Amino acid sequence: MSHNRNQKSSRSNVAGLKQRLRNYFAIHFHVLTTTLAQLGRSLGGNLMTTMVIGISLALPATLHVFLGKVDNLGASWQESAQVSLFLKASLPAQALSGLTTELNSWHEIGSLEYISPEQALAEFKQTSDLGDALALLDQNPLPGVILVSPALAYQTPAAVESLLQRLRQRSEVDLAQLDLEWLQRLHGLINLAERAALLLGGVLILAVLFVIGNTIRLAIQSRHDEIEVIKLIGGSDAFVRRPFLYNGMWFGLFGGLLAWLLVNVLLINLDEPVRRLAELYGSDFSLGLVDIKTTLLLLLLGPLLGLLGAWLATGRHLRAIEPA
Amino acid sequence: MIQFSNVSKRYANGYEALKDVSFQIGKAEMVFLTGHSGAGKSTLLKMIPLIERPSAGNITIDDKPLAQVKRRKVPALRRDIGIIFQDSKLLNDRTVYDNVALPLLVSGEHHPREVGRRVRAALDKVGLLQRENDFPVYLSGGERQRVGIARAVVNRPKVLIADEPTGNLDPILSREIMSLFEQFNQVGVTVLIASHDMELIGVMNKRIMALRNGRLLADERVRVGVA
Numbered sequence: 001m002s003h004n005r006n007q008k009s010s011r012s013n014v015a016g017l018k019q020r021l022r023n024y025f026a027i028h029f030h031v032l033t034t035t036l037a038q039l040g041r042s043l044g045g046n047l048m049t050t051m052v053i054g055i056s057l058a059l060p061a062t063l064h065v066f067l068g069k070v071d072n073l074g075a076s077w078q079e080s081a082q083v084s085l086f087l088k089a090s091l092p093a094q095a096l097s098g099l100t101t102e103l104n105s106w107h108e109i110g111s112l113e114y115i116s117p118e119q120a121l122a123e124f125k126q127t128s129d130l131g132d133a134l135a136l137l138d139q140n141p142l143p144g145v146i147l148v149s150p151a152l153a154y155q156t157p158a159a160v161e162s163l164l165q166r167l168r169q170r171s172e173v174d175l176a177q178l179d180l181e182w183l184q185r186l187h188g189l190i191n192l193a194e195r196a197a198l199l200l201g202g203v204l205i206l207a208v209l210f211v212i213g214n215t216i217r218l219a220i221q222s223r224h225d226e227i228e229v230i231k232l233i234g235g236s237d238a239f240v241r242r243p244f245l246y247n248g249m250w251f252g253l254f255g256g257l258l259a260w261l262l263v264n265v266l267l268i269n270l271d272e273p274v275r276r277l278a279e280l281y282g283s284d285f286s287l288g289l290v291d292i293k294t295t296l297l298l299l300l301l302g303p304l305l306g307l308l309g310a311w312l313a314t315g316r317h318l319r320a321i322e323p324a
Numbered sequence: 325m326i327q328f329s330n331v332s333k334r335y336a337n338g339y340e341a342l343k344d345v346s347f348q349i350g351k352a353e354m355v356f357l358t359g360h361s362g363a364g365k366s367t368l369l370k371m372i373p374l375i376e377r378p379s380a381g382n383i384t385i386d387d388k389p390l391a392q393v394k395r396r397k398v399p400a401l402r403r404d405i406g407i408i409f410q411d412s413k414l415l416n417d418r419t420v421y422d423n424v425a426l427p428l429l430v431s432g433e434h435h436p437r438e439v440g441r442r443v444r445a446a447l448d449k450v451g452l453l454q455r456e457n458d459f460p461v462y463l464s465g466g467e468r469q470r471v472g473i474a475r476a477v478v479n480r481p482k483v484l485i486a487d488e489p490t491g492n493l494d495p496i497l498s499r500e501i502m503s504l505f506e507q508f509n510q511v512g513v514t515v516l517i518a519s520h521d522m523e524l525i526g527v528m529n530k531r532i533m534a535l536r537n538g539r540l541l542a543d544e545r546v547r548v549g550v551a
Contacts, residue, residue, distance in 0.1 A: 023435045030429070030436040229413050232373070233475070234403035235430040237396075323375050 028242070035246040046251070049215045053255025053306075056208045057298060058262035060201030065263060065294055066287075067194050071187075073285050081160050085146040085167055086175040096144065099172045103148065108163045110151040117142045143174060157184070205305060208255065212248050212309030219247060220317045232323045241314045248310025249303045256302020263290050263298075325351045325483060325514040326372060331381035333367050333538075341367040343538040345381070349516060354509040356525040357518040359535035365518035368535065369485050372516070373402045386482065403431050406476030406513075408486035412468045414460040420447070420471050421456040427479045446474040450504060466497040473504055477513070484508060486517045490524065498524050 039046050087096070096114075103109055115123075120142040125134065134141075148167065150160055160178060167176040220227065230240055271287045278285035290298075326349040333342040342364045349355050357365050370376040371383055374390060383390045385401070393401050414423050424446055428439040447453045450470035460468055469489060476484060486505065490498035502517075502524060509515045519525050525532060534541040 020433070023432060026435045026437070027429060027432060225413075226415050226417075229415060230426070230430065231399070232375070232402065232407055232413070233427045233430055234399045234401075236399040236432075239399075239430055239432070 031242050031246050035243050036250060038243075039247065039250050049211060049251055050254045050258055052211050053208050053251060053302070054258025054262060056204045056211070057255055057259035057302060058266075060197055060204055061259055061290075061294060061298055062263050062266055063193070063197035063200070065267065065290055067190055067197060068291070068294075069285075069287055071190050071194075073283070081150065081155060081178065083148040083150070083160070083164055083167060084177045085148060085170075085173050086177070087144040087146065087172055088174045089143055091144065091172055095172055099170065100146065103146070108151055108154040108159065108166075110149045110154075112149075113147040115145045115147065117144050120145060157187075205301075208252075208305050209309045209312070212251050212306050213313040215251060216244050216248050216310045216313035217317055219244060220313065220321070224321060227318065227321045228323045231321070237318065240318055244314045244318070245307055245310045248306040248308075248313075250306065252302040252304065252306020252309070253299070254302075255306070256298040256300075259302070260290060260295055260298045263294075325349055325353070325386055326516065327382075327384045328368075328371075329382045329384075331368075331371065331378045331383060333364075333371070333376060334379045341538050342378075342535075345535075345538075345540045347533060347540060349514060352509065352512045352514055354506065354515040354528075354530045355517070356528070356530055356532045357516060357535065358520055358522060358525065358532055359541075360520065363535040364538040365520075365535055366487055367538075369487050369516065369518055372483070372485055373405045373407055374398050399430075403427065403479060404481050404483065406479070406481040406484040408469075408472050408476050408484065408489045410488040410491040412460075412472035414468060414471055414475075416460050419457050419459055420452065420463070423460065423471055424456075424474045424478050427475060431479065442478055443474075446478040447471075449477070449507075450474045465492050466500070469493065469497075469501055470504070473501070477508060482514060484513050484515045486515075488519055489517060490519065490521060495524070502528060 087099075100112060100114060103112055117140045121134065121140050124130070124142065148163075150163055154160065154163060164176055164178050167173060227240055267287045267289060275286045328345050328347050331342055331345045332340065334340045345364075345368065357368060359365050367376060371378055371390070372385065374393060377390075385405075390401075415426070418426075421443055424443045425436075425439045428434045428442060429436060434442075444453060444456070447456055450473050452467060452470055452474065455463065455467065455471075460471065463471065469492075473489075476486075484505065489505075490501050493501065498521065505515050505517060506528070517525075
């Protein structure tokens with residue numbers, strides 16, 4: 001025995017620290033598993049709490065996912081943005097070829113398509129009833145048009161806008177037009193909806209915090225005697241608090257998982273009608289499932305909120321319990 | 325080991341539970357504290373693990389003044405003191421084994437998987453090794469009290485205090501419990517037991533302190549009928 005003790009004290013402090021750390025993590029793991037088992041034992045009431053948390057998290061998450069998808073859709077439409085350059089009527093052929101050669105050398109520009117006044121007129125005649133009326137005119141009233149598609153790297157709204165400004169300054173150009181105002185309005189709407197989702201999310205996150213806090217408060221009350229005993233035998237505040245923190249974390253994690261599940265169920269159910277609607281617009285847009293980023297966000301935010309809610313509840317209520 | 329110097333305790337409502345109490349208990353001594361209910365026995369015991377703090381006077385444990393023990397250091401103090409209650413205060417949703425293991429886990433100095441040896445040694449000492457997997461509700465009063473004692477000694481504290489540990493037990497069981505305390509005392513643990521059962525403690529041939537209305541009356545070796 002004494003030999004044993006000597007050996008122990010002769011070991012370096014590092015070994016002692018290692019041992020303590022090992023014990024520390026083992027105790028954390030012990031609490032982790034026992035709180036999970038406790039949660040399982042009173043499944044009924046805990047399921048209700050988890051549902052409330054899950055639904056509260058699911059609502060803003062759904063909005064977030066949905067808006068993200070629509071935003072992507074808008075961006076993909078943006079990619080097909082074209083600038084129409086209406087050229088001045090009396091532009092000599094030489095100036096025209098000079099302009100196209102120069103524009104072709106701009107790195108912002110992906111491709112050009114020239115539509116001559118004659119082509120435009122032919123097309124117009126085909127698609128419009130006014131074709132016969134045009135025949136009365138002694139001169140083709142339509143200008144030449146160059147359709148400019150921005151290069152891939154210059155398809156952001158800002159880049160397209162600056163390209164548009166540059167093109168407008170050309171003397172050969174009568175009018176440069178980017179018909180994307182509706183897209184900007186859509187962006188505006190999405191921004192508004194995103195802001196609303198963020199605010200709603202904030203409010204619901206507060207609700208989750210209070211639900212978890214209240215659940216933990218009730219758990220503390222129902223285990224009043226146990227807390228007293230643990231304090232009597234020398235349990236530190238941290239030791240007493242630990243199971244409740246883990247409890248909150250479990251609630252948050254399961255709430256987050258449930259929210260993830262709910263959002264997926266919602267997306268799967270909406271996918272078919274959305275796909276059909278998109279087809280009408282000639283788009284292959286579909287909702288798909290919750291993206292990885294949102295999944296991670298839910299699975300991290302849930303436990304974090306649980307921990308925070310439990311922390312708030314334990315801070316106030318555990319101190320109040322002292323053996324008497 | 326335990327020293328009280330002019331300790332008084334006045335509660336917020338003006339009630340004075342202890343008045344100017346002074347005594348000293350040596351290392352490895354076993355002392356009984358007696359008196360009628362309301363005499364201040366519980367209050368006195370509660371001051372040792374700082375469940376209560378004195379309104380006046382000083383207490384030292386192992387030469388350490390308790391007045392200097394800050395709130396955050398109270399748990400560490402309590403880990404060095406084994407406390408036994410009249411109602412044993414076991415956790416009913418945990419097995420006997422888990423109840424006894426609790427002080428070891430609380431200390432943070434033991435790996436949860438490696439406490440088994442000490443838990444079983446403590447249970448063996450109180451004769452309940454066979455009941456380690458039972459829940460406290462299936463135990464008799466005497467058995468529950470013995471689990472409480474195993475929990476109090478598992479951490480090998482230097483001081484054991486017990487508040488009416490035999491209050492709910494018949495005389496034969498009470499004798500058994502007392503002789504358990506005697507065994508711990510014999511291996512060097514300082515033991516302080518509050519009990520109003522003079523018949524029981526009188527035959528133990530130990531030092532007896534008597535309290536009446538918060539004052540310490542007698543503090544000597546007393547035999548049956550003397551105090």
